[in-house]
Amino acid sequence: xxxxxxxxxxxxxxxxxxxxxxxxxxxxxxxxxxxxxxxxxxxxxxxxxxxxxxxxxxxxxxxxxxxxxxxxxxxxxxxxxxxxxxxxxxxxxxxxxxxxxxxxxxxxxxxxxxxxxxxxxxxxxxxxxxxxxxxxxxxxxxxxxxxxxxxxxxxxxxxxxxxxxxxxxxxxxxxxxxxxxxxxxxxxxxxxxxxxxxxxxxxxxxxxxxxxxxxxxxxxxxxxxxxxxxxxxxxxxxxxxxxxxxxxxxxxxxxxxxxxxxxxxxxxxxxxxxxxxxx
Amino acid sequence: xxxxxxxxxxxxxxxxxxxxxxxxxxxxxxxxxxxxxxxxxxxxxxxxxxxxxxxxxxxxxxxxxxxxxxxxxxxxxxxxxxxxxxxxxxxxxxxxxxxxxxxxxxxxxxxxxxxxxxxxxxxxxxxxxxxxxxxxxxxxxxxxxxxxxxxxxxxxxxxxxxxxxxxxxxxxxxxxxxxxxxxxxxxxxxxxxxxxxxxxxxxxxxxxxxxxxxxxxxxxxxxxxxxxxxxxxxxxxxxxxxxxxxxxxxxxxxxxxxxxxxxxxxx
Amino acid sequence: xxxxxxxxxxxxxxxxxxxxxxxxxxxxxxxxxxxxxxxxxxxxxxxxxxxxxxxxxxxxxxxxxxxxxxxxxxxxxxxxxxxxxxxxxxxxxxxxxxxxxxxxxxxxxxxxxxxxxxxxxxxxxxxxxxxxxxxxxxxxxxxxxxxxxxxxxxxxxxxxxxxxxxxxxxxxxxxxxxxxxxxxxxxxxxxxxxxxxxxxxxxxxxxxxxxxxxxxxxxxxxxxxxxxxxxxxxxxxxxxxxxxxxxxxxxxxxxxxxxxxxxxxxxxxxxxxxxxxxxxx
Numbered sequence: 001x002x003x004x005x006x007x008x009x010x011x012x013x014x015x016x017x018x019x020x021x022x023x024x025x026x027x028x029x030x031x032x033x034x035x036x037x038x039x040x041x042x043x044x045x046x047x048x049x050x051x052x053x054x055x056x057x058x059x060x061x062x063x064x065x066x067x068x069x070x071x072x073x074x075x076x077x078x079x080x081x082x083x084x085x086x087x088x089x090x091x092x093x094x095x096x097x098x099x100x101x102x103x104x105x106x107x108x109x110x111x112x113x114x115x116x117x118x119x120x121x122x123x124x125x126x127x128x129x130x131x132x133x134x135x136x137x138x139x140x141x142x143x144x145x146x147x148x149x150x151x152x153x154x155x156x157x158x159x160x161x162x163x164x165x166x167x168x169x170x171x172x173x174x175x176x177x178x179x180x181x182x183x184x185x186x187x188x189x190x191x192x193x194x195x196x197x198x199x200x201x202x203x204x205x206x207x208x209x210x211x212x213x214x215x216x217x218x219x220x221x222x223x224x225x226x227x228x229x230x231x232x233x234x235x236x237x238x239x240x241x242x243x244x245x246x247x248x249x250x251x252x253x254x255x256x257x258x259x260x261x262x263x264x265x266x267x268x269x270x271x272x273x274x275x276x277x278x279x
Numbered sequence: 280x281x282x283x284x285x286x287x288x289x290x291x292x293x294x295x296x297x298x299x300x301x302x303x304x305x306x307x308x309x310x311x312x313x314x315x316x317x318x319x320x321x322x323x324x325x326x327x328x329x330x331x332x333x334x335x336x337x338x339x340x341x342x343x344x345x346x347x348x349x350x351x352x353x354x355x356x357x358x359x360x361x362x363x364x365x366x367x368x369x370x371x372x373x374x375x376x377x378x379x380x381x382x383x384x385x386x387x388x389x390x391x392x393x394x395x396x397x398x399x400x401x402x403x404x405x406x407x408x409x410x411x412x413x414x415x416x417x418x419x420x421x422x423x424x425x426x427x428x429x430x431x432x433x434x435x436x437x438x439x440x441x442x443x444x445x446x447x448x449x450x451x452x453x454x455x456x457x458x459x460x461x462x463x464x465x466x467x468x469x470x471x472x473x474x475x476x477x478x479x480x481x482x483x484x485x486x487x488x489x490x491x492x493x494x495x496x497x498x499x500x501x502x503x504x505x506x507x508x509x510x511x512x513x514x515x516x517x518x519x520x521x522x523x524x525x526x527x528x529x530x531x532x533x534x535x536x537x538x539x540x541x542x543x544x545x546x
Numbered sequence: 547x548x549x550x551x552x553x554x555x556x557x558x559x560x561x562x563x564x565x566x567x568x569x570x571x572x573x574x575x576x577x578x579x580x581x582x583x584x585x586x587x588x589x590x591x592x593x594x595x596x597x598x599x600x601x602x603x604x605x606x607x608x609x610x611x612x613x614x615x616x617x618x619x620x621x622x623x624x625x626x627x628x629x630x631x632x633x634x635x636x637x638x639x640x641x642x643x644x645x646x647x648x649x650x651x652x653x654x655x656x657x658x659x660x661x662x663x664x665x666x667x668x669x670x671x672x673x674x675x676x677x678x679x680x681x682x683x684x685x686x687x688x689x690x691x692x693x694x695x696x697x698x699x700x701x702x703x704x705x706x707x708x709x710x711x712x713x714x715x716x717x718x719x720x721x722x723x724x725x726x727x728x729x730x731x732x733x734x735x736x737x738x739x740x741x742x743x744x745x746x747x748x749x750x751x752x753x754x755x756x757x758x759x760x761x762x763x764x765x766x767x768x769x770x771x772x773x774x775x776x777x778x779x780x781x782x783x784x785x786x787x788x789x790x791x792x793x794x795x796x797x798x799x800x801x802x803x804x805x806x807x808x809x810x811x812x813x814x815x816x817x818x819x820x821x822x823x824x825x826x827x
Contacts, residue, residue: 037569077440095444108437113459113536122455123445156540174445299661307666322684380579384587390801394676394764394775395794398782402604478674485679485768493677500680508684512677519672 024210025051025074025178030083032069043069045235046083051178051212056204058221059214061231062272067214070236071182074212075101087178097127100171104183106163110155110170116142117151120170134173141173142166144206145199161192165199172203181213185220194252197224201250218272222264223250230268232275240271324506333510341495349492350518352408353480356415360472363416364423365465369457371424372431389421393479401487411483411491418479419472426468430461463537466530473526477519492518606788611795614788623777628796631773634690635762638697639755646702646754647747650709655739660710671707675700675761679768688770693762696769700761701754708750712743748812755804763797774800 027049034041043066051057061067072078074085076095085092087099095101100123103109110119117138124134142148145165155163164184171179181200185193197220204211215221221228222244230240244264246255255261312326337346371378393414404410434457442448442456458465484493496511498504531538588608594600595607606614618624653659653667675696686692716739724738766775774797781790 075444077444095446097446099444101441101444103437103441105437108435109441111438111441111456111459112540113462114455123447126445126447126451126455154536154539156543170445296661299658300665303662304665304669322681376576376579379576380583381587383580384583387798387802390805391794391798392760392763392801394760394767395778395797397767398778398790399604399787399794402782402787403601474672474674477672478676481674482676482679482764482768485676496677497680500684505684508680512673512681515677516669516673519674520669523668523672 022053023050024053024088025049025212026086027051027070027074028084028086030070030073030080030085032066032073032078033081042235044073044080045237047236047238049229049238051210053177053210054204054208056201056211056213056224056226057229058225058227059212059229059231060216060218060221060268060272061236062233062276063216065231065233066236067216067231068182070231071101071180071212071214075099075180077101098177100174100176100179102164102167102171102179102181102184104186106160106167106184106187107156109167110163112154112156114154115151116147116153116155116158116166119155119166120173123170123174137173138169141169144172144203145169159192160188161196164188164196168196168199168203172207172209176209178210178212181211183215184213186216193220198250198252200224205249218265218268219256222246222261222268223252223255228264228268230271233279239275240268242268321503321505324509328506329509329513332504332506333513336507337495337510337514341492345490345492345495346514346518348408348490349480349484352411352483352491353415353476356412356480357419357472357476359412360416360419360423360476361469364420364468364472365427365458368424368427368465369431369453369461372428372461373457375432378428378432385421385425389425393418393475394482397483397486400483406487406489411480411488414483415476415479419476422471422475423465423468426464426471427461430464430468431457433464434460463534466534470526470530473522474519477515477522481515603787606791610788611791614786615792615795618789618792627772627774627777627793628800630690630771631759631762631766631775631797632800634693634697634765634771634773635759638694638762639701639758641694642698642702642754642758643705643751645698646705646750647709650706650747650750651713651739651743653706654710654713654743667703667706671703675757676764676768679765682765683769690771692769693765693771693773696765697758697761701758704753704757705747705750708746708753709743712746712750713739715746716742745812745816748808748816752805752808752812755808756801759797759801759804 027047030044030047030049031042032044034043047070059067059070069078073080074092076085076092076099079093087096090096092099110116111122114122117135120138120141121131121134124137125131129137139148139151142151145168147162147165147169150158150162150166155166158166164187168184184200185196188196200211200213201224203209213221213224225244228242228244229238230242231237232239242264246258246260246264308326315323315325316327318325371381396417397414400410400414404413438456438460442452447456480491481493484491485497488494492511492515496508496515499507499511592607592609595602595605595610653663678696678699682692682695686695720738720742724734729738762773763775763778765771766773766777767779768775770776770779774793778790778793781787781793
């Protein structure tokens with residue numbers, strides 16, 4: 001069963017350094033305007049972004065910068081006002097089958113009336129996979145996130161970190177090409193966050209899935225990403241696209257003491273600060 | 280040693296609780312028995328007579344001719360109510376604009392006391408079981424329908440996002456996501472509907488019928504068979520109580536996850 | 547889909563309104579829909595009766611009812627019937643309120659009392675009050691007293707149970723605060739328990755009010771006590787179906803008005819609590 005999940009080859013150096021070439025998710029001139037009682041509000045201002053196969057792209061920006069809006073448009077949950085999103089060359093108008101999302105609020109994104117195992121099986125059953133096969137896939141997935149024994153429990157019986165792992169397992173079992181994560185580690189404590197960050201890196205390395213992770217935590221974005229896309233405040237556009245040339249595999253201690261880490265971090269932080277100052 | 284003492288303590292508290300809970304009902308019944316033993320009042324016969332009437336008349340004579348048909352009507356009416364109420368409720372819950380538009384009409388219909396419609400129902404449908412079942416459906420539908428609408432509308436938008444993002448649609452979506460998510464509200468509506476149903480069942484038989492629990496209680500009253508009347512009332516109480524316990528069992532199973540979740544939130 | 551189509555597609559609003567509308571416009575539109583629904587419902591009813599699908603000898607059409615209502619409202623008999631119902635309803639509700647709420651608070655607060663009464667309350671409350679109609683008739687005849695007894699018996703339970711439940715819902719943190727500040731019993735009752743339990747008590751009152759109206763009409767219908775229910779029987783027996791339906795509509799309107807009034811009073815009196823309350827039947 002493990003083999004069926006490793007659809008793509010493990011990530012190579014080429015991919016990590018951004019030379020993969022093939023664009024799997026493309027965002028073209030994406031704009032989003034909201035109608036509010038106070039009038040129209042331009043949230044996203046013509047965003048252009050290319051995500052390459054196997055990449056780990058982190059998106060950071062100040063609060064209220066429309067990071068979540070961008071992610072929702074990319075996932076097909078929200079229709080843009082202008083521009084388009086293309087997955088493998090196909091236009092995204094509703095959530096496509098090759099894409100999975102992990103949301104920030106894990107307690108609300110897992111179904112409380114189903115066991116952990118059933119939760120992970122849910123998308124598989126919905127697309128018609130037979131029960132026994134779904135169950136095997138789900139359990140492999142749960143094992144991959146370190147929750148092999150939690151299948152029979154209910155989500156609300158687990159800790160926050162474990163619940164988010166279940167959500168990640170669910171996304172993984174779906175075998176998507178692209179995984180979108182919306183501030184997935186923001187609601188857990190620092191220690192759990194470090195574990196989950198490493199889990200995300202391991203899963204990307206094992207299963208070769210492309211990841212776009214939205215976060216407000218700059219350290220996290222540099223630690224995890226092959227690239228960090230820096231957004232400006234509203235109306236949001238891309239301020240910078242920083243290539244993270246830190247060595248792989250990353251380590252919570254070793255990587256973070258590297259001078260290069262501090263440089264990248266400083267650069268991004270300065271960008272965000274100056275963006276705030278100019279408002 | 281301490282372990283054994285702990286078990287003893289828990290056992291003792293348990294027994295004490297059961298004892299306390301039973302004192303009043305058992306004591307009240309015993310007091311009723313004793314106080315009414317020598318009663319000559321027409322309206323308040325001795326409890327012993329009532330129990331005899333219960334055993335002889337109700338439990339055997341009237342069981343198949345009255346009690347069972349009444350309960351059958353209730354079951355049928357409640358079932359139809361659930362199907363229509365939940366089905367329509369889910370539909371309206373998913374179409375909030377329509378639900379808002381028909382809300383005044385529904386509220387008005389809900390406010391009509393079922394009792395007031397009894398004469399009209401008899402005129403329309405005659406004195407058969409259909410009349411009673413229709414009234415039961417009419418009375419019990421509103422709590423189920425309105426609660427279902429509320430429950431579906433209150434589904435967490437995040438749950439809908441997750442379902443959409445994983446392409447869960449159609450019947451599977453209704454069955455695995457919408458209905459379970461709304462189930463606490465729906466079950467609460469069903470609980471209300473059950474007690475309304477019992478009430479409607481009784482009053483639908485107080486007029487224009489030829490059989491049924493309510494009919495027999497009324498007949499007993501009219502022919503001054505007072506012990507039989509009291510026995511009927513007590514039987515109703517017992518039936519209602521048993522139905523409630525059965526429903527609680529159903530609720531226990533269906534909403535186990537909900538209970539667990541809330542217990543955790545409380546602690 | 548071409549690029550221009552995408553640009554012109556309306557946004558799948560996340561909390562936003564359709565382009566070009568204001569809040570007021572939305573409100574008016576909602577009211578218009580509701581009015582339309584009411585008109586459709588009335589029309590369907592009218593057509594049903596007129597076309598013979600629904601037997602005219604059993605159900606009156608909206609126009610029949612309206613026509614009958616006109617002269618009826620001027621008659622004294624109408625208002626005395628309505629008055630009788632309202633009187634027994636309010637008297638019954640008041641009595642059961644005075645019994646049920648203090649009792650419920652007491653039982654809810656004391657673990658001992660709760661255990662003692664749990665079984666009995668559970669049993670007694672499932673007895674439908676209508677089942678008492680024969681007994682009440684026997685004891686009191688077709689009088690106001692009969693209606694009153696029935697109403698009190700039936701409407702005590704919702705308020706009792708809700709009061710008991712409300713006492714248990716006192717926020718444990720608030721309770722700790724009261725203990726830390728060493729509230730005396732009286733302060734605790736009036737400043738902690740009653741305010742916390744009040745939304746539940748209010749819900750109980752609302753349910754009881756609806757139930758007691760139902761019981762009032764029921765007692766009049768079956769027992770012959772004066773009131774709306776009695777009029778319904780009389781009109782049915784004399785074959786005056788439209789007039790009978792006027793009374794049916796009146797009873798529904800009474801129930802609606804009572805409910806609306808109570809909801810408003812509740813909302814105003816419990817403004818501070820409304821953030822924590824859920825909406826349910």
